[in-house]
Amino acid sequence: MAGRWQLDWLEQPPDAATTPFVLELDADGLALRWTAYPKMLPLRIDFIEGKTAFRAAQASRKHEAIARACGFARNANPHILDATAGLGRDALVLAQLGARVALNERNPVVAALLTDALQRLAQVAPELGARLYFAGTDSLQPRQWLADPVDVVYLDPMYPKGDRKQRAAVKKDMQIFQQLVGADDDADALLEPALAIARKRVVVKRPQHADFLAGRKPESQITGKKHRFDIYFTDYSGVSS
Template sequence: MSADFQLKQTNNGLELVWLTGPKAIKPLSLDFRVGKAGYRAVHSSLKSESLIKALGITGKRKPRVLDATAGLARDALMVAAFGSSVDLIERHPLVRALLRDAINRGRAGTDKIADCCERMQLLDFQHVNQVPAQQYDVVYLDPMYPKSGKQRAQVKKDMQMFQQLVGADEDADELLDPALQAAKYRVVVKRPDHADFLGQREPNTQIISKKHRFDVYIKQGFEQL
């Protein structure tokens, strides 16, 4: 499927071009200072972000986080905005190239986005099962979910391209056990509100947002985070 896509270097960074896709869909580029993700990272509060609550981040507590399914790193940027260091794993090589380029460009400057990008590190690992045991305080999983008849609206054009490139994570159920091995305290899984539990395993607790939920798996003996 990657033969349908091509990376192009421009003056504003790398772009991903969908060679065979609809003409209305423009090339995909990542710029953490542009769009809703950057605005959200700069202006959100602890009280308003379900993800941050699920990860156990507070004003004083900044757990070390592994985002093991980084995608376009919009959630990772938010995690970094609240002061936690966050390492990223992304297995698709074209998406990895976009991320590396965006993080490097994001580090230029003296604003909050530059600080966020300094706390973000793209790993060479391509799967969470390569991570040593208890390497991170928290592991975050947001696997791509198969398209469903229950989807309420058409996804945005940039995500249409991303979904076409990456596809669904058919091995999503296999991510939970190695994530639990890599985490000291908890694993947080982002799911659509209608989706089954990952691996059919019920979480210890949940945080529900408007569009999805966060299933929280707490390691036994480490309930304090």
């Protein structure tokens, strides 16, 4: 695993001053520990049990804004590239709703956590697991999808920094994730390659207060209480579903 993701293998317990994060493998799978906070629960991606799995299991096409944004009404089982997969939470919902979802994650530590979670899911729920797969760390390359085109490219870059109240509300697992990954300073650069790949649309998840990605106004939007989905049609064949 260390070799695959080009990570250092530690023979001794880590020094928090020089090694802020470590991946640990146990009977429950791979987990990320923040060494400066030893009492904090490690971050583990779990598609089988817990809040992420529960949310996905309760999801319905009628009530999920992400399903409407991704065009499920027009394409019952779309092939979606989640180009900023992160912890895979939205990807799991999309797969639960019937989509085949390719996960792209460029951070090697998060990629390791994702692939471990996918392996455990495939063992317990093979039908759902077959609809989720890891595509790579740099999948915004048109040539990769010539033989197996994607209908939708989904982008959810790290949110712009909000006010103090918003930062205080971030859950502990997301605190670890944000500290590890940092800001997506090049998020604007993701839109053009996404538009070149998607056969039907690009969907960008943004907080309500955020600017449009790359300053480009979407053709349609679906809004919620905390965030919105900006929709860019690549076939320009209609309005939002």
